[in-house]
Amino acid sequence: MTTLDRDEALTPAALPRPVGTGGPLPLSVAAPLAVLAGLALLVAFPPYGVWPLAPVGVAMLAAAAHRRRLRAGAGLGFLTGVAFFAPLLAWTNLHTGYLPWVLLSLLQAGYLALLGVATAWVSPLADRSRWAWPALTGLLWVGQEALRDRTPFGGFPWGRLAFSQDTSPLLRLASLGGVPLVTFAVALVGGSLATAAWRGWAAARRTPQDDTSHAGGPQGDTPARRWAPVAVPAVVAVALTAGALLVPVATAGSGATVTVAIVQGNVPRLGLDFNAQRQAVLNNHVDATIELAARVAAGQERQPDLVVWPENSSDIDPLRNPSAGTRISQAADAIHAPILVGAVLLGPGPGQVRNAGILWRPGTGADMSQLYTKRHPVPFAEYVPLRDVARMVSKQVDLIRSDFVGGSTPGVVRAGPAVLGDVICFEVAYDDVVRDTVIGGAQLLVVQTNNATFDVAEARQQLAMVRLRAVEHGRPALMASTVGVSGFVAPDGRVSDATGFNTREVVVRQLRLDDGRTLATRLGWWPEVALAALTVAALLGAAVLRRRQRVMPG
Structure with missing residues (x-):
């Protein structure tokens, strides 16, 4: 029995358990939800700029991949990645043809496939406590971006969650911990929305007989008790976003x-x-x-x-x-x-x-x-790494006759x-x-x-x-x-x-x-290091929990 499901569990074995409370969402729901997640993320970025849809997209992917097998989590993450990156990066095919755009979009979608795997992997941890799910979601997004920003050939950080928040209150958090902290906050809000939506769906499917049997009597589960697990994460998500307005930022420089x-x-x-x-x-x-x-x-x-x-x-x-x-x-x-x-x-x-x-x-x-x-x-735009291998994929690499050399x-x-x-x-x-x-x-x-x-x-x-x-x-x-x-x-x-x-x-x-330094400037890369370390710890913790669940009798 998990904390996340405790309120939905039915004592008598003869009664049916609501669909989705003990397992993943039906694939017929999860797959469209993963595509919608990618489209929501897309619309959060310029030129659309509907920034609240970024945490909504995060929530959709988190719910779609929750409790799934790892291969299914990878597939759902990849669906989100294609729906997000293909249109986001469409400007790369305007004058260079479709191949660079397709390859870049698929490569970037692969990182969201890894995110889908990780989301499915940590599901037991998310189930142990309803408050773990938002934090885990935030950590996994930071970890995914830390990897995508550096690999391969120095990485391609386009499409980081933080870059969708240029008109959001969460932008102010950049002065405290830079891009990683803003990404973490967006995904944390998304994880809170996922928690609220998941429990709301379960509560909506519960019957009065379920409530009576669960609590031992007709007075055991009031509407307030039923919907509190839904309302609290939703309120937390709104409060986190609005609370960022309290972070002070300068409106102008202080120097000459x-x-x-x-x-x-x-x-x-x-x-x-x-x-x-x-x-x-x-x-x-x-x-x-x-x-x-x-x-x-x-x-x-x-x-x-x-x-x-x-x-x-x-x-x-x-x-x-x-x-x-x-x-x-x-x-x-x-x-x-x-x-x-x-x-x-x-x-x-x-x-x-x-x-x-x-x-x-x-x-x-x-x-x-x-x-x-x-x-x-930029690799394959200003210089061609592995030129002989790249030429086997497309002879267009020879349009780059001179390789740009990086400064130091x-x-x-x-x-x-x-x-x-x-x-x-x-x-x-x-x-x-x-x-x-x-x-x-x-x-x-x-x-x-x-x-x-x-x-x-x-x-x-x-x-x-x-x-x-x-x-x-x-x-x-x-x-x-x-x-x-x-x-x-x-x-x-x-x-x-x-x-x-x-x-x-x-x-x-x-x-x-301005000559001053913000906290983010002083901390440098340490916020990302700390969040990435917690991400690794979460993945290891999930491995331990999964092993324990496999060896438990019954």
Whole structure:
């Protein structure tokens, strides 16, 4: 007899036990529920942004996989993963064909299959105490994400639960424990909803005769006693979400004020061939900056202290191509401010390139001491691991002729009035890459990105990550994109001056820098380590309990 089922158990063996109280949900219910779980998770993320559906999706998968055999749990988790990741990552097939999208979606769905296995595995622990189920759900999601964020080839952290909460009260928890704590909180709320729904279903199926036999008399089980196990977890779920509003976060920085301009120069046309348009893309950003300088001279715009161009704003190496370098210098001299340029640099070896942010100062040009090289190039997009093996799957890997080489130092760029924490494109999804810049002294987080090969959904998903990073580290932040969405983010996650997609725009804003450190910054990776250790402990505990149940007589 388990605690979770105690209220539903029937004393006389002759009476039928309600379906689902002693076993899993019928597969005819669990399979559609797993698909709905994936769709609920999808709609929680931008561009839809219905964040309350994230814990609902978690609850659906938790209920579907509860008490199932391990293979069934894997299958249900995989169904959720496909329903979630395939549409979430649909932007990966816009210009590269279906194969990369399908392979990436199936790979990511495989991690949710592991989550389904783990959920089924820990069912005996969840059954021992009704309060164990929410905590176990939270731990398993953190453990799954910790694995998915690192494997294979450095992982792919897109679609972490925390990144769906950019407008949720739970976003504030990022300042205490970063992404892992927010993910844990979302899944904890989902586990509470699963507990309430499971017991509500059992209570709804119970007959008056069941109540009498269970309690020994007609007065033994009142409606209040029957529905309390349903109401309490549901109230806890709401209270956890609303309670996050009590976590204090800064609304603005506490340091010096700087004026920053984001130049979104746009590209002649979207698609992979933006590289063939590289001179036009560079000219777009130069011309937009010179136009800004004219507005500043006319008193129509505030003089910026810093200008930020996006990733790939100069795919012509300005250090080796005098014409490209001259054009960037024209822009810097006109605006009288340093420009953080997103550039593709040749080398260090033959057939190698670097994705870099380089500070270009007026009058002097490139400042080689303030150069950041992207530390986490994207596998199969910026470089091809196991190229000979990958070519057997698709010859499209040969479209990547030169492999990007990763840098080795954090993106701390000292740009005169501000110390920048520069991360490039997908790096914003990696906890350590962003945190290392703050530890290194960054006062303003800068995300340089190029969304010309994707769509507005991908851009908005990325901006949601920037919002979380701003709260996590108590820093103002900005995202500069070639085509959008660009914008500024306050330390409390509010977005200002967000640009449109596939447009040419320049936005200028005053920001207050910040040198402080949040608890999340100080703790670093320890919240994730602690939660992951508890996850392992839960899996081991379930193994012990399962063994005991197998050897128990009867």
